[in-house]
Amino acid sequence: MKNRMQLLVLLISLSCLGQQYPGFKSLRFDENYSFLKKDTLQHDWYRTMKFIPLSSSKNTYISFGGSIRYQYFYAKNENWGDGPQDNDGYILSRYLFHADFHAGKFFRTFVQTQSSLADGRIDPSPVDQNPLEVHQVFADFNIINDANKRLILRVGRQEMTYGSQRLVALRDGPNNRQSFDGIKVIASKNNYSADFFYSHYVVAHDGIFDDDSNNDKQLWGSYLVISKVPFFKNIDVYYLGYERAHAVFNDGAGKENRHSVGTRIWGKSENWRYDGETLYQFGDFDSKDINAWTASLNLGYRLNMVKFHPEIGCKVEVISGDREVGDNGLETFNPLFPRGSYFGLASVIGLSNLIDFHPSLNFELAKNIEWGIDYDMFWRYSSNDGIYAPNVSLIYPGDTTTSKEIGGQLESEIVWQPNQYLYFRVEATWFKAGEYIKASGTGKDIFFTGITMQLNF
Structure with missing residues (x-):
């Protein structure tokens, strides 16, 4: 731990030189530092790291x-005391850490390693x-790499993210x-961009260099973004296919084949x-027909003339749940592969x-300091279905009570970003x-607090 802290302090001090x-x-991998080949004035260590020419x-x-990134978290009554x-x-x-190699205009390869450690975490x-x-x-x-149009074939292990990250996220x-x-x-091309992909989810294991593709979880589809649309500005249209060999819901277990439009x-x-955003899902789960949907609206108005x-x-947000246990539907x-901290960390x-009903209020306390406060109110959509964790594992079943009230969540955070390299959050x-929640388990209130420090370079 001491060595990791020393490394963080060193890199923070060095980042000031860039x-x-x-x-x-x-x-x-979306970053592009090719502009540095025209820079003949800067020769500090940071520029050298970001652009090392390998040809004349x-x-x-x-x-x-x-x-x-370092984070300290404390939770009282985690999982409502269960x-x-x-x-x-x-x-x-x-x-x-990553290396990004470019061989001219038409080929590149990107390699990134990740080490994620949990010190003091019970059963991580x-x-x-x-x-x-x-x-x-x-x-x-x-294949095509011009200013206004491009066609790229990407093969290998990669991160993917689309839209608001409700379905596919980092x-x-x-x-x-x-x-x-x-x-x-x-x-x-111009105002249109589209991805077409087929993939297997990468399963994390508790060893070194032992992560592998999971044949039990497959994701494929297409995602189209149209920008500069009159009145609407941006429109996304997408299809996602998903297959899971061993799925578990409140209404049973079995193979899941699901399509999302x-x-x-x-x-x-x-x-x-x-x-x-609005979304409809269909397909089959074991011997049942899938018929699910969601609709969401997220609005914000900023008072720029006020202090x-x-x-x-x-x-x-309204997100469907199963209406009846034991039927053929x-x-x-x-949500497939959403961002894990969708409702806060x-x-x-x-x-x-x-x-979910979620009012919020955010303030810009200073140029690089923001304070946000929000309150989430949660209910079950169907009283016959349970509630699920972000990874779609069942937390509590649906038959403990007819009440739909899950609870309310009050959250506040202060974010300080002194420059593009450093990020702090409390x-x-x-x-x-x-x-x-009280009828389904121990039912205690949760208190959660954390501190985040991150350095990008």
């Missing part, structure tokens, strides 16, 4: 980067701990990010931001059988257990 570069991307033309080069309890808290650390899951793995390793074949909030082994075609309208102006620029936000929605509820969450 000049200002374009901001870091959530998908690090400088069109063949390699770039290095990564991130280091299961083992930790009275001391725990430390999560994550190390991501693969979401918390994955000692050392090749997280990404893929090759891009740029899972950056939890300690261990997720990836897929697959093949993808990326096409874009949806659309999303999103954008922002000087004051407004908006994100609306601290407060933003008033509101999110509403399944209405439980499956406490992350106690997943996106199945849920009605947060606290209180979850008031509702009647359904």
